[in-house]
Amino acid sequence: MDRPKSRPMVSRVIPVELFDLVVFGATGDLAQRKILPALLRRFVAGQVPEGSRLIGAARSEHSVAEYRAFAEAALAEHAAGVGTAEQRKAFIETLDYVTVDATGAQGWPELATKLVAGRVRAFYFSVAPRLFGALAERLHKYGMASGDARIVVEKPFGRDLATAEALNRDLAQHFAERQIYRIDHYLGKETVQNLLALRFANLMFEPIWNAAHIDHVQITVAETVGLEGRVAFYDDAGALRDMVQNHMLQLLALVAMEPPGSFNATAVRDEKVKVLRALREMGTGKTVTGQYRAGAIGGKAVPGYDEELGKASNTETFVAIKAHVDNWRWKGVPFYLRTGKRLPQRVTEIMVQFRCVPHSIFAGKGATMQPNRLVIGIQPEENISLSLMSKVPGLDREGIRLRQVPLDISMPDAFVGQHRRIAYERLLLDLIEGDQTLFVRRDEVEAQWHWIDAIRAGWRAEGLAPKPYTSGSWGPSAAIALAERDGVSWHE
Amino acid sequence: MDRPKSRPMVSRVIPVELFDLVVFGATGDLAQRKILPALLRRFVAGQVPEGSRLIGAARSEHSVAEYRAFAEAALAEHAAGVGTAEQRKAFIETLDYVTVDATGAQGWPELATKLVAGRVRAFYFSVAPRLFGALAERLHKYGMASGDARIVVEKPFGRDLATAEALNRDLAQHFAERQIYRIDHYLGKETVQNLLALRFANLMFEPIWNAAHIDHVQITVAETVGLEGRVAFYDDAGALRDMVQNHMLQLLALVAMEPPGSFNATAVRDEKVKVLRALREMGTGKTVTGQYRAGAIGGKAVPGYDEELGKASNTETFVAIKAHVDNWRWKGVPFYLRTGKRLPQRVTEIMVQFRCVPHSIFAGKGATMQPNRLVIGIQPEENISLSLMSKVPGLDREGIRLRQVPLDISMPDAFVGQHRRIAYERLLLDLIEGDQTLFVRRDEVEAQWHWIDAIRAGWRAEGLAPKPYTSGSWGPSAAIALAERDGVSWHE
Numbered sequence: 001m002d003r004p005k006s007r008p009m010v011s012r013v014i015p016v017e018l019f020d021l022v023v024f025g026a027t028g029d030l031a032q033r034k035i036l037p038a039l040l041r042r043f044v045a046g047q048v049p050e051g052s053r054l055i056g057a058a059r060s061e062h063s064v065a066e067y068r069a070f071a072e073a074a075l076a077e078h079a080a081g082v083g084t085a086e087q088r089k090a091f092i093e094t095l096d097y098v099t100v101d102a103t104g105a106q107g108w109p110e111l112a113t114k115l116v117a118g119r120v121r122a123f124y125f126s127v128a129p130r131l132f133g134a135l136a137e138r139l140h141k142y143g144m145a146s147g148d149a150r151i152v153v154e155k156p157f158g159r160d161l162a163t164a165e166a167l168n169r170d171l172a173q174h175f176a177e178r179q180i181y182r183i184d185h186y187l188g189k190e191t192v193q194n195l196l197a198l199r200f201a202n203l204m205f206e207p208i209w210n211a212a213h214i215d216h217v218q219i220t221v222a223e224t225v226g227l228e229g230r231v232a233f234y235d236d237a238g239a240l241r242d243m244v245q246n247h248m249l250q251l252l253a254l255v256a257m258e259p260p261g262s263f264n265a266t267a268v269r270d271e272k273v274k275v276l277r278a279l280r281e282m283g284t285g286k287t288v289t290g291q292y293r294a295g296a297i298g299g300k301a302v303p304g305y306d307e308e309l310g311k312a313s314n315t316e317t318f319v320a321i322k323a324h325v326d327n328w329r330w331k332g333v334p335f336y337l338r339t340g341k342r343l344p345q346r347v348t349e350i351m352v353q354f355r356c357v358p359h360s361i362f363a364g365k366g367a368t369m370q371p372n373r374l375v376i377g378i379q380p381e382e383n384i385s386l387s388l389m390s391k392v393p394g395l396d397r398e399g400i401r402l403r404q405v406p407l408d409i410s411m412p413d414a415f416v417g418q419h420r421r422i423a424y425e426r427l428l429l430d431l432i433e434g435d436q437t438l439f440v441r442r443d444e445v446e447a448q449w450h451w452i453d454a455i456r457a458g459w460r461a462e463g464l465a466p467k468p469y470t471s472g473s474w475g476p477s478a479a480i481a482l483a484e485r486d487g488v489s490w491h492e
Numbered sequence: 493m494d495r496p497k498s499r500p501m502v503s504r505v506i507p508v509e510l511f512d513l514v515v516f517g518a519t520g521d522l523a524q525r526k527i528l529p530a531l532l533r534r535f536v537a538g539q540v541p542e543g544s545r546l547i548g549a550a551r552s553e554h555s556v557a558e559y560r561a562f563a564e565a566a567l568a569e570h571a572a573g574v575g576t577a578e579q580r581k582a583f584i585e586t587l588d589y590v591t592v593d594a595t596g597a598q599g600w601p602e603l604a605t606k607l608v609a610g611r612v613r614a615f616y617f618s619v620a621p622r623l624f625g626a627l628a629e630r631l632h633k634y635g636m637a638s639g640d641a642r643i644v645v646e647k648p649f650g651r652d653l654a655t656a657e658a659l660n661r662d663l664a665q666h667f668a669e670r671q672i673y674r675i676d677h678y679l680g681k682e683t684v685q686n687l688l689a690l691r692f693a694n695l696m697f698e699p700i701w702n703a704a705h706i707d708h709v710q711i712t713v714a715e716t717v718g719l720e721g722r723v724a725f726y727d728d729a730g731a732l733r734d735m736v737q738n739h740m741l742q743l744l745a746l747v748a749m750e751p752p753g754s755f756n757a758t759a760v761r762d763e764k765v766k767v768l769r770a771l772r773e774m775g776t777g778k779t780v781t782g783q784y785r786a787g788a789i790g791g792k793a794v795p796g797y798d799e800e801l802g803k804a805s806n807t808e809t810f811v812a813i814k815a816h817v818d819n820w821r822w823k824g825v826p827f828y829l830r831t832g833k834r835l836p837q838r839v840t841e842i843m844v845q846f847r848c849v850p851h852s853i854f855a856g857k858g859a860t861m862q863p864n865r866l867v868i869g870i871q872p873e874e875n876i877s878l879s880l881m882s883k884v885p886g887l888d889r890e891g892i893r894l895r896q897v898p899l900d901i902s903m904p905d906a907f908v909g910q911h912r913r914i915a916y917e918r919l920l921l922d923l924i925e926g927d928q929t930l931f932v933r934r935d936e937v938e939a940q941w942h943w944i945d946a947i948r949a950g951w952r953a954e955g956l957a958p959k960p961y962t963s964g965s966w967g968p969s970a971a972i973a974l975a976e977r978d979g980v981s982w983h984e
Contacts, residue, residue, distance in 0.1 A: 013887075047887070193892055194883040200853050201881035201894050203846045204864050207700050263853045263892060354695045361692050361755045372696050384882075389693035390901055391686040395505075395539070395918055400685055400755060402693050407899040409882055426887055 015049040016432040018119040022111065024102065024135055025126035026056025027070060030154065034185075035124065036071055037079035038424035043091045044083035047429065055114055057100040057107065067097035102131045108142040115144060120432050122150040122181075129156060129163075133170030140174040152181040152431060155246050156237065157440075160456075161449035168442050181431050182440040186247045186348075188423030191382040192254065193438070194410050195350070196268075198374075198384065200259055208354065209329075215371060216334045218351040218491050219251050222343040224297050226317075226471070227308045238315045239289075243339040245452045249276060250440065251350055251378075252335055256325050265436035269444060276447035280324040282455045284462060288478040290318030292342040295471030302342060302471045316466040317341045320479035321455070322486075336483055338490065342471035348379035351491040362400055370404045375491070384410040507541045508924040510611040514603065516594065516627055517618035518548025518559070522646065524566035526677075527616065529574070530916035532567055535583045536575035539921065547606055549592040549599065559589035594623045600634045607636060612924050614642040614673075621648060621655075625662030632666040644673040644923060647738050648729065649932075652948070653941035660934050673923050674932040678739045678840075680915030683874040684746065685930070686902050687842070688760075690876065692751055700846065701821075707863060708826045710843040710983050711743050714835040716789050718809075718963070719800045730807045731781075735831040737944045741768060742932065743842055743870075744827055748817050757928035761936060768939035772816040774947045776954060780970040782810030784834040787963030794834060794963045808958040809833045812971035813947070814978075828975055830982065834963035840871035843983040854892055862896045867983070876902040 021039075023031055042048050056067050072092055075082075083091070096114060100107035115121055123139060125132055132153060139145045151171065158164030171180055186192055199205050208214070221243050227234055234242065253272035260267035291313070293304040306312050318340030325335065354372040362369070370389060377383045385406045392401040430438055458464075467476035474480070474490065483490055513531075515523055534540050548559050564584055567574075575583070588606060592599035607613060615631060617624055624645060631637045643663065650656030663672055678684055691697050700706070713735050719726055726734065745764040752759035783805070785796040798804050810832030817827065846864040854861070862881060869875045877898045884893040922930055950956075959968035966972070966982065975982055 042887070045887075190883070190885055197854075197881060197883040197892055197894055201849065201861060202864050203705060203849050204696070204700060204880065206849075207705060208696060213695060213699060259851075260853055261851075262855075267853070357693065357695050357698075359751075359753075361752055361759070362689075363754075369693060372694050386899070388696065388901060389689060390876075391682070391689040393682055393902075393913075395534075395537075395913065395921055400689055402689055405901060407878070407901065409880060409897060409899065410885075421885075421887065429887055 013045050013047050015047050016120075016429055018049045019052045019122060019432045020055060020115050020119055021053070021122050021124060021428075021432075022055045022057055022115075023124040023126055024057050024100070024131075025124075026067070026097065027058045027060055027062070028126055030126045031056070032074035033078050034422060034424045035126065035428070036074055037082070038422045038428055040075055040079050040082055040088065040091050041422065042425055042429065043094070044087050048094075052119075053094050053096055055111070056095060056097040057111060059099070059101060061099050062097050064095070064097045068092050068095050071095050102127065102138070103134045108138050112142045112144050117146075120150075120434070121146060121148070122152060122431055124152045126154055129153075129158065129167055132167055133173075136171050136174040145174050148179070148434070149175070150179050150181055150431060150434070151175055152183060154183050156233075156241065157182055157246070157445050158449060159237065159241060161446060161453050164445055164449045168446070172442075177442055178436065180442070181427075181436060182442075182445060183427060184246050184250050184440050185423040185427065186250055186378065187438040187440075188426040189378055189382060190421065191376055191378055191384055191410055192251070193426075194384055195254055195376050196263070198409065200263075206259065211329060211331045211333045213354055214333055215353045215355045216336060216486070216488055217252075217255055217353070218336045218338070218488075219248050219255075219349075220337075220351075220491070221248060221339040221348045222345055222474075223339075223341045224343060224346045226292065226302060226305065226342050231309060235309055235313055235315045239317055239319045239339050239341070240452060240455060244319060244321065244337060245448050246440075247348075248337050248339060249279075249448045249451070250444075252323070252325075252337070253444075255350060255352065256330055256335070258329070263437065265439075265441075268437050269441045273441065273443045273447055274327075275325055276444055276451065278325045278327045278330075279447075279451045280326045281451070282321070282323070282458055284458060286322045286482075287455060287459070288318075288320040288476055288482050289316035289459070289464060289466040290340065290469045290476040290479065291315065291466040292317050292340070292471045293468045295342065295473065297342060297344065297472045304468075304471070305341075314465055318343075318466070318469060318475040318479070320475060320482050322482055334486060334488070336488065336490070338475070338479060340469075340475050343474055344472050346380055347377075349491070350376040350378070352376075353488075362402060368402060373491075382410065383408060505537050505539050507539050508612075508921055510541050511544045511614060511924045512547060512607050512611055513545070513614050513616060513920075513924075514547045514549055514607075515616040515618055516549050516592070516623075517616075518589065519550045519552055519554070519562060520618055522618045523548070525570050526914060526916045527618065527920070528563055528566055529571035530914045530920055532571050532580065532583050533574055533914065534917055534921065535586070536579050540586075544611075545586050545588055547603070548587060548589040549603060551591070551593060553591050554589050556587070556589045560584050560587050563587055594619065594630070595626045600630055604634045604636050609638075612642075612926070613638060613640070614644060614923055616644045618646055621645075621650065621659055624659055625665075628663050628666045637666050640671070640926070641667075642671050642673055642923060642926070643667055644675060646675050648725075648733065649674055649738070649937050650941060651729065651733060653938060653945050656937055656941045660938070664934075669934055670928065672934070673919075673928060674934075674937060675919060676738050676742050676932050677915040677919065678742055678870065679930040679932075680918040681870055681874060682913065683868055683870055683876055683902055684743070685918075686876055687746055687868050688755070690901065692755075698751065703821060703823045703825045705846055706825055707845045707847045708828060708978070708980055709744075709747055709845070710828045710830070710980075711740050711747075711841075712829075712843075712983070713740055713831040713840045714837055714966075715831075715833045716835060716838045718784065718794060718797065718834050723801060727801055727805055727807045731809055731811045731831050731833070732944060732947060736811060736813065736829060737940050738932075740829050740831060741771075741940045741943070742936075744771075744815070744817075744829070745936075747842060747844065748822055748827070750821070755929065757931075757933075760929050761933040765933065765936045765939055766819075767817055768936055768943065770817050770819045770822075771939075771943045772818045773943070774813070774815070774950055776950060778814045778974075779947060779951070780810075780812040780968055780974050781808035781951070781956060781958040782832065782961045782968040782971065783807065783958040784809050784832070784963045785960045787834065787965065789834060789836065789964045796960075796963070797833075806957055810835075810958070810961060810967045810971070812967060812974050814974055826978060826980070828980065828982070830967070830971060832961075832967050835966055836964050838872055839869075841983070842868040842870070844868075845980075854894060860894060865983075874902065875900060
């Protein structure tokens with residue numbers, strides 16, 4: 001009989017609606033590295049309908065021609081090889097530019113005249129959060145905040161619950177929640193969405209996706225880089241606010257959430273926020289913080305954080321947390337979170353470790369039993385791997401000898417050849433389509449900060465200082481101990 | 493982090509104990525095609541300790557030299573390319589021969605003198621079942637039935653419950669059950685054992701291995717051949733007794749059994765026999781029988797069964813059964829069994845179909861939902877494949893598009909290069925080691941016949957005649973209807 005072969009299926013490219021996308025901060029880093037390249041890719045794929053425009057807006061004086069030249073240079077660096085010369089030229093010609101003073105009056109009337117009624121209208125706030133309120137207010141004042149206009153905001157969304165609430169209030173003055181798209185670009189990743197497909201399109205996982213069958217979950221976001229250009233911002237933030245508050249808690253919520261009634265914005269986010277609110281408030285001894293010192297990564301010497309910064313600092317560049325979700329499903333299951341800079345490898349992954357079988361019928365038969373694991377790789381490679389125990393083929397005298405077989409679920413075949421998609425491509429399309437499922441809702445971001453603030457309050461109360469760790473190591477030894485104490489090893 | 497790679501693990505070849513293996517029927521078909529080749533392979537692998545011997549015994553007069561020449565010819569045909577010329581020569585030299593009259597006195601004293609005390613002693617009854625009793629009696633009479641001597645018996649083990657019980661009684665007169673090895677060579681297959689590893693060495697399957705999560709099970713044993721040389725035997729037996737009573741019920745038992753306390757002969761067979769006894773007695777309308785007519789297979793015309801036989805017959809060459817296991821685990825789950833000759837493909841497989849997800853959150857998103865399936869391929873290829881739903885990579889406008897991904901569990905890597913093992917290799921080693929786990933126990937074979945007899949009694953009571961089907965088709969249309977009636981399609 002014919003076994004089902006996995007045929008290479010390609011995504012069906014259907015153009016989105018005609019749109020005007022205004023990018024505030026159009027000359028900034030994000031616009032150059034992500035927004036312009038993502039739009040170019042979708043344009044080349046035929047998903048951007050003719051007539052749609054990207055209108056750059058920023059403080060600096062540029063003519064449209066100058067901005068196009070600027071964008072061309074950015075795309076040469078960050079989207080080399082995408083499309084033909086003709087396609088790239090056509091894309092560049094869709095770009096427009098207006099000089100705008102976010103806190104003044106300059107440029108706003110001009111911007112308003114550029115927008116065409118009857119098409120999708122989106123405003124991308126790729127600027128410092130302190131400007132969000134001013135932008136929202138002016139969009140309203142100059143008549144651009146039409147009923148279905150959308151605004152997109154980037155992280156950091158506040159620096160604690162109070163500032164996040166203030167930002168939400170500012171935006172809410174002029175835009176309804178259904179118009180506000182808070183980006184967490186991790187949600188735009190292929191494997192993050194595939195995790196949802198896996199959990200909810202298969203019968204196999206849901207019955208074992210609970211405390212009775214899952215031993216623990218690990219979420220790792222490891223970077224090899226140090227401060228880079230983010231000196232001022234990072235020292236003010238630290239790893240907890242930079243990584244855990246947003247990306248890692250979103251991943252945790254997707255792993256832990258109950259099955260939503262539907263894959264839509266309301267149902268999915270209702271379930272995520274329940275998880276975030278069920279996060280147990282942290283007691284002492286459940287977190288470890290660290291700050292990197294000089295060391296070596298990939299054989300190359302690198303300086304310590306304090307050296308890079310040029311002064312001593314109490315900011316954590318590493319944090320490990322043993323978290324719990326207090327509900328029926330997850331009672332007693334630890335969620336180990338770990339993120340840091342200057343770690344040995346760049347890797348983002350979720351590891352779900354199932355319990356051991358309750359009793360091994362193969363004991364004493366030369367069988368080494370390993371618990372089942374599901375590893376969801378997010379960076380640098382996107383893949384999902386399920387490890388099962390299988391019989392070693394052959395005639396061992398012990399009877400049945402076992403080995404662990406890792407099964408590649410997500411990318412088993414012809415897809416490898418396809419270009420790695422920027423998460424922003426997905427998110428920009430969803431924005432134009434008006435689908436908020438993969439964007440963060442107000443109550444989520446506030447629940448995230450609520451939990452994070454309590455951790456920081458605990459640190460302050462304890463007078464906790466980050467422990468130094470050598471660059472190129474997996475953080476302070478206390479982080480290893482945090483897991484080992486439970487008999488758990490970090491997945492490396 | 494390093495992902496676990498599946499390293500090619502090779503089986504550890506540890507020699508078994510020193511043995512004398514007496515093969516009654518040493519010039520027969522099975523000895524030539526399976527027993528001699530299997531032993532040669534294990535000899536070449538270094539698993540047969542020096543001094544061990546195969547002693548052929550049969551009615552025909554041969555010198556040892558003649559038997560060795562006979563064996564050499566058989567191996568040239570059925571084990572070409574195994575080992576070096578030197579190894580093959582050394583193996584041939586371990587062969588001995590005695591002319592024996594199974595029902596008389598000739599040869600028995602001579603055979604007795606050939607056996608060496610203190611080594612494993614096994615007698616392979618590769619003869620017609622009507623001779624089992626005579627052989628057992630003579631082994632006893634001539635002092636060869638030592639306390640740990642073992643006898644091996646082949647199918648057919650009786651032709652109904654009464655004859656099977658009689659055979660068991662005959663053997664039991666001279667040998668204890670722990671000395672009797674009833675072969676069902678399907679149990680020697682790699683994937684059949686791997687099914688047990690999969691079920692009981694992974695946490696993932698047991699919680700969903702029940703009526704709440706499994707929709708139905710299909711077991712198919714399809715042959716393309718017709719009668720071949722088995723005219724007299726087959727017309728007397730039919731598909732139900734030839735295939736279902738032994739192989740297919742054993743497969744069913746392995747799929748359906750509760751977790752045994754240990755992977756040993758008692759625990760595993762205790763669980764299997766419980767399943768066999770829980771088989772629901774068949775009512776009418778749950779079986780379909782057929783007999784092939786002329787047709788074409790692989791583009792080649794083939795005659796009908798009656799033509800091959802040279803007369804009309806009421807023997808079924810095809811049978812399809814909808815069976816049930818009446819216990820808590822399997823309440824309401826149909827086990828569809830199907831076997832036949834002159835079907836379009838040679839294939840033996842088990843297909844476990846899980847239920848659909850109770851609710852699709854992806855409905856209306858261009859997602860085609862398929863239930864999870866586990867397919868255990870036994871012939872012609874041995875493999876185990878688990879099909880899951882995964883997200884189609886890409887930016888479909890519908891959100892998440894799904895596809896079925898078949899994951900190859902058993903043979904994902906370097907093992908493909910290894911020679912296909914004969915199931916007899918495993919079973920012969922287990923015989924020498926004294927491990928009965930993969931042999932059929934008395935109570936099992938009797939439970940199997942009990943269920944089969946009731947089906948045949950039903951046929952007789954109904955006056956059921958097999959429906960004709962064209963060679964090269966999947967049997968009578970009534971067999972399709974048997975499954976379709978439940979909304980189930982046979983896996984092809």
